[in-house]
Amino acid sequence: MIRRTTLLASAAALVALPALAADPDLIVFDWAGFESEGLLKSYIEKNGQMPTYALYGDDDEAFQKVASGFKSDVTHPCSQMVSKYRDAGLIEPWDVSRIPEYDNIAPRFKDSRIFNDDQGVWYIPTDYAYTAIAYNTDSVPAEDVASVQSFLDPKYAGRISLPDNTDDIWSLALLATGVSDWTNLTEEQFQAGAQWLRQAHENVRAYWADPSELAQLMATGEVQLAWTWNDAIALMRQEGFPVGFQRQSKEGSATWFCGYVNMKDAPGSEDKAYDFINSWLAHSSAASLLETHGYALTNEAAMAEITPEALKAAELDPVDTTLLAQTPLDPAMRDRMLEEFEKIKAGF
Template sequence: MDVLDQLGAVKEGKMSRRAFTRSLMAAGVGMATVPLSKMAHASDGDQATYFTWGGYDIPELFGEYQTKNGALPNFAIFGASEEALTKMRGGFVVDVSHPCNQAVPRWAATGLFQSVDVSRLAHGADIIPELTQLEGNQDGDNLWMVPFDWGSTSITYRTDLVELDGEESWDMLWDERYSGRLGSLGAGADAWWVGAIKAGISFDNIDSDEAFEKIAEIMRAQRPHIRVYTDDTTSLEQALASGELVAAMTWNSSAVTLAAEGVPVKFANPKEGALTWVCGLMIHKDAPNVDRAYDVIDSLLSVESGKFMVNDYGYGHSNKNTFDHFDEETLVGLGLSKNPTDILGSGHFQKPQTQEWESKMNALFEQIKAGF
C-alpha cells in the first residue's frame, strides 16, 4: 500500500494515524510532509477543531463524531500544555482543547474558555463522579474541563537491558551505568514534577524557593545522563525498541505499545510513587462550532473510544461503563482500576499552580536542558 492509499485508509478510519506514522517512518518519510490535520472530509471549515496532544488525533476516537457529522474533526497538535495556552493567548482559536488537571484553574482564569454544560452531553451522566471533582474545575453546575483520560507518568524500561538494584525506583533515570541511554519527556509539566518526587519535595510545597533550588539541583544532576528530551513519544518508543535507550520517562501508552510489538519492556511502579494525572476537554469561548465541540467531547467520552484508550493506550477512561468490558486481571495488568481513586491516590497527584510558577518552572527547566 503506497502513501496515497494509506492516506485514504486513514481518512476512511480503516488505518490508525499511529500505524500510518510508523509506516512513514519505516519508509523514511517525515510526518511534517503530510499534515493529517487537514484530512477531514469535505468542508473542513464546518468541522470542529480539536487541539490536542499527538496520538489523540486518530479515527479510533471519533467514530461517534464521524457517524453524526460525516467527517473527522480537524486536528491541531501541541507538544506541551503551556505551548498550547501560549498559542491560544496569541489568538489561535479552536473549538476544543485538551489540558490536564493542574492547568485547569490557570486556563480558566485567562477568560479564553467557556464552561461546559454537562447536561448537553449524551454521555455526561456516565462520567465517573470523582473525576469531575478536581480542584478549580467547578463553575456552578458546569465544568471547566470535562475529564476524559487519566493515568500515570513513570518509567518504561527494557527488562533485558536494565539490571535493577532492588525495587523499581526513579533512581533508574539517574543511574550512571546507563548514562547516554536514558530518555525523558521534554516538558516540565512531567519532568519537573518527577524531579520533585526524586528530591522528596511534597507537592504542597513545590512552589517554594527551597523547592525550586532542590529540584533544579536534582535535574542538573540528571542532565548529563539523558540522551534525549522530547515531547514525541513515538521517538522514545522507537529508541527503546532499538535499544538506543534502555529506560525513559513515559506515559502508560508507550509501555503498552511496545509490549504489543513484542519488545521486552515494563512500566515501572517506582517505590517513591508514580506521577498521576487527569486530562480532559475545554471549549474555547469563541469556538466557531460549539455544537460540534460538544460532539467532539461526546465522541471522546463514548464507550467505544474508552475501550480503545484502555486496550491500546493503557489509559484510564472517564466513562464508568467502559470498564464493564474489561476484567479486573486485565486492568491490574495495565496498572488501572475500575475506581480511578485507587490509582490516583497511590501516586503523586499534580496540583494546580499559578501562572508565575509555571513560567518560572518552564524557564528554569529549559535552561537546565540546555546545559546551564
Template structure:
C-alpha cells in the same frame, strides 16, 4: 540539530495553520485542536452515527505551542490540554465555561480524577474542563538491562553509573513531577521555595545522565530500540508499542516514591466558530462508556468514564496495568493545576537545566 529542525518544522506548521481561515472549512462541524492520533473515529462512534461529516482536526506538538497559537488568533471549538495547563489557558482568556448539564457523562467521571484539586470546576462552581484520558509518567526500563530490584526508586535517574543511558521528556510538567516524587512529594501544588530548589537540583543531576530529551513517542521508542538508553521517564503508550515489537521493556509502577498521573481532556474555546450543539454531541460521544475499551486496549491509557472502565474485560485491565483503578489512582502524584507563578518558575528553570546551567 534535531531541536533546530523541530523548531523550524513547528514554525512552518504554525504559519500554515494561522494562514488557513476558519471559514474555509466544510459546514459547521466542530474543529478540534488536538494531539495527533486523537482524530481516530473510534473515539466518537455516537457522533459518527448521528452526523454525515466527521469533526475537523488541527494538531499541536505540545501545549505551549498550542497556547501560543491560540493567543495568536487561531480559532477552534475544542482543545485537548492536560489538567495542569487549564488554569493558565483560562486566565489568558482563551476559554469559555462548559455547560455541565449538557454533558451526559459529567457525573460518571472516576472518583479519583474528580478529587483532583481545581480540576473540573472552579471555586465558584463554574465548569471549565471535561476529563477524557489519563495515564502515567513513570519509570520505563529495559528488563534485560535492569532488574526490578534496581528499578525500585526514581532516584535511579540520577545514578552516575547510568550516564548517557537515560531519557526524560522535554516536558516541564513531567520533569518536575519526577523531581517532586524524588523529594517524597505527592502534592506539587504545595511545593515550597526550598523544595523547588531541591527539585531543580535533582533534575540537574539527572541532566548529567540524559542522552536525549524526548519530544514524542517516536524519539523514545527509537532510543530504546537502538539500545541507546536503559531507562526513561515516559508514558504507557511507549511500553505498549515496544512490547508489540518484542522489546524487553516494562513500566515500574511500584517505585517506593510512587508514580505520576496526568489527566487530559477537553475545554471549550472562546468564540468557538462551530455549531455548539454538534460540539456538545462530540463531547458526549468521547466521554461515553463505549469508548473506554478502545482507549485502554489501543492507546494503553485510561478513560475518564467510571462506567466504561468497569465494563472492560478484567484481563485487559490487568495487562494494561489498570486492574484496580481506585488503588492505582491513590498511589500517585497527580499533575494537578499549578499556581501560575510556580509554573513560570519551573518553565524558566527547566530551560536552564537543559542548557547545562
C-alpha cells in the same frame, strides 16, 4: 495508533496546521495521535465524517498557539493548564445538561474550583494514566529500577531519556526529592527538585518529545531507562520490545489526567462540539482508548465494563505506592518550573 507521530507529523504540529481535514464545522486542537475514529463513533455516525484536527506536541506549545490567536472549537489540555486558559479568557463553560455521561465521570477528576464553580463547568476530564519508569527488561535488572534514583546512576550515563515536558519532568524531580504534593511547593522544595534535575541532566541521552521517538531510542539500545507514559509502553510492547513499566518505585509514580475545554469565540458549530464530547465519553470509547493509547476513560460506568485482566495488561490496575497527582498548581510556580527546565536543558 498510540499517540505516535512521525517527524513529518511533528513538524506539522508545530505550526498547528490541520492534520486531518474533514468536517469544517469543528476544529479540534489536540495532542498528536488522538485523531482516532474509535473515540468518535457516534460523532461520525451523526455527522458523516471526522472533525478537522490541528495537532500539537505539548501543553505549553498548545497554550501559546491559542493565546496568540489560533482558533479552535475544542482543545485538549491536561488538568494543570486549565487555570491558564481561564485566566487568559480563552474558554467558556460547558452546558453539562447536554452531556449525559458527565455524571459518570469519577468525582476525583471534577473536584476543583478551577474546573467547576458558580459560573459553570469549565473542563470535561476525559483520559488518564501514569508516568513512571520504562526499562529494557533484557539489560536492566529489576532491582535497578526499585528507585527513581536510578536516573542518577553513573552506570546509565548517556543511556536515559526524560520527557521534554515541564509537568512530567517536575513530577519526577519532586518525587525523587521526597515531594508527593506539588500544590504548595516551598522554595526549598523547588530548589531541591531543580538540583536533582541538573544531576539527572548529566545522564540524559535525549529528551523525548513523543512516545514514538522514545520507542525508537529504546529499540536501538541507545536508551535503557526512561520516564514516560502508558502509551509508550503499549507501543513498544505491540512492537515486541522487552520493556517493563515500574510504577511502584520506592519514591512512587505520577498520575495525570487530561480533558477538553470549550473555546470562546470558536469558529465552528457549538452543537458539534457537544457531539464530539459526548462521543468521547461514550461507553464504546473506553475499550478504544485502552487499545489505541493505553489510557483509561474518566467515565467510571464505562470503565466498569473493562476486565481486570485488560487493565493489568495495560498497566492501569491500581498500585500500592505514593502517587504524585498532576493536578492544578499555582500558575506562577508552573511558569518558574518551565523557565528552570529550559535553563537546565541548556546546561545552566
